[in-house]
Amino acid sequence: MPAPLLVLTDFTPAADAALQYAATLAAHLQLPLVLLHINRTSVFDPETFTGKIPHRSESEIALALDERIQGLSVPAVPAMMTGRSTNAIRGIVAQHQPALLVLGRPGAAELPAELVSTTSLNLLSEIQYPLLIVPATTQHQLPQRLVLAADNNSFQLAPSARPVQSLLNALQTPVTVVHVAEPEDNDSCHAALASVQRAGLLADGQHPVSTHGVRNLDIPRGLEQAVRETHADVLVLIARRHNVLGRLFHRSVTAQMIRQTQLPVLVLPTL
Structure with a gap:
């Protein structure tokens, strides 16, 4: 089985846009996808009590993953982990050996740009894997240059x-x-x-x-x-x-x- 593209999702519009872009690439490259959601439920998570992390049950998460996979034209498997983001991603990376990680970049109104870049580079330094960061406004088409x-x-x-x-x-x-x-x-x-x-x-x-x-x-x-x-x-x-x-x-x-x-x-x- 060829190395998949690992797409991170939090079910936001930016993550959905990144998934569609990754699916376009995967269809051309004949690669499968792994769609990963990390369920951050620890009381020690600094955002647990801010309301920024929607609290979903495992069945709700599974349904949301399945809904997104059903709409794709390429093979994809869902993955769900609980815990600190980088540790969870490291485990999935070890299991699936993806070609690269794909994540969406929200607009500035949704998330400060500084937080986007800091999170991306922290992920890069801890996981040491290629990252494809896709702005929410990206067209779902193959790159031309x-x-x-x-x-x-x-x-x-x-x-x-x-x-x-x-x-x-x-x-x-x-x-x-x-x-x-x-x-x-x-x-x-x-x-x-x-x-x-x-x-x-x-x-x-x-x-x-x-x-x-x-x-x-x-x-x-x-x-x-x-x-x-x-x-x-x-x-x-x-x-x-x-x-x-x-x-x-x-x-x-x-x-x-x-x-x-x-x-x-x-x-x-x-x-």
């Missing part, structure tokens, strides 16, 4: 992220490697492309790869400019481990792009 942001420094993908190469090949979507340079620097992408290829991404020539240099003092703004200029609909980010684990990780480029971009963001962990 991916932008992969890279600097000139070498990196090594975490073992869990290496199969992403096969997914990118199977999508057959054109990829643009983007490098953001300071205004006075050379915006050539040769070194950035070489670092990506040394890491094992885009190395086999099975899909079109181009480069696009941007000059901007602010890297997130430069990436947004590159996304507009290349008409990309998915952004791929390399999450360097020291940025994810550092005390100021919420200021990292990865965190900022998760917060502000309106595209799905695929974040790949590194060693």
Whole structure:
């Protein structure tokens, strides 16, 4: 059985949108889905008494999972766990060995953007698995062009992220490697492309790869400019481990792009 896409759901509109996007990808890639709900019922959960966590019985959760799976065009299995989110996800990951994790990103009115990026990077650091973060407004269609942001420094993908190469090949979507340079620097992408290829991404020539240099003092703004200029609909980010684990990780480029971009963001962990 091929590695599935693991979709996290809390039954909100953002989670439902992420599920539909994941189902579109899975149908094209011929992959199954695992739909996971984590039932957080502990009195030690800091949000238990805030009203933010709907209290559902196991039968209600099972029904909600089944309703969503019945509407899909790809094979899917439900999963329900109780307990701390990262521990529950780690257990499901060990059981199903998914290709990547998919989660929805609510709008700012529903959840603070800072909390979205913090939760995403905490999950990334603890689970060390590729994350696909899907904004609630994302169209349910296959990506037409991916932008992969890279600097000139070498990196090594975490073992869990290496199969992403096969997914990118199977999508057959054109990829643009983007490098953001300071205004006075050379915006050539040769070194950035070489670092990506040394890491094992885009190395086999099975899909079109181009480069696009941007000059901007602010890297997130430069990436947004590159996304507009290349008409990309998915952004791929390399999450360097020291940025994810550092005390100021919420200021990292990865965190900022998760917060502000309106595209799905695929974040790949590194060693």
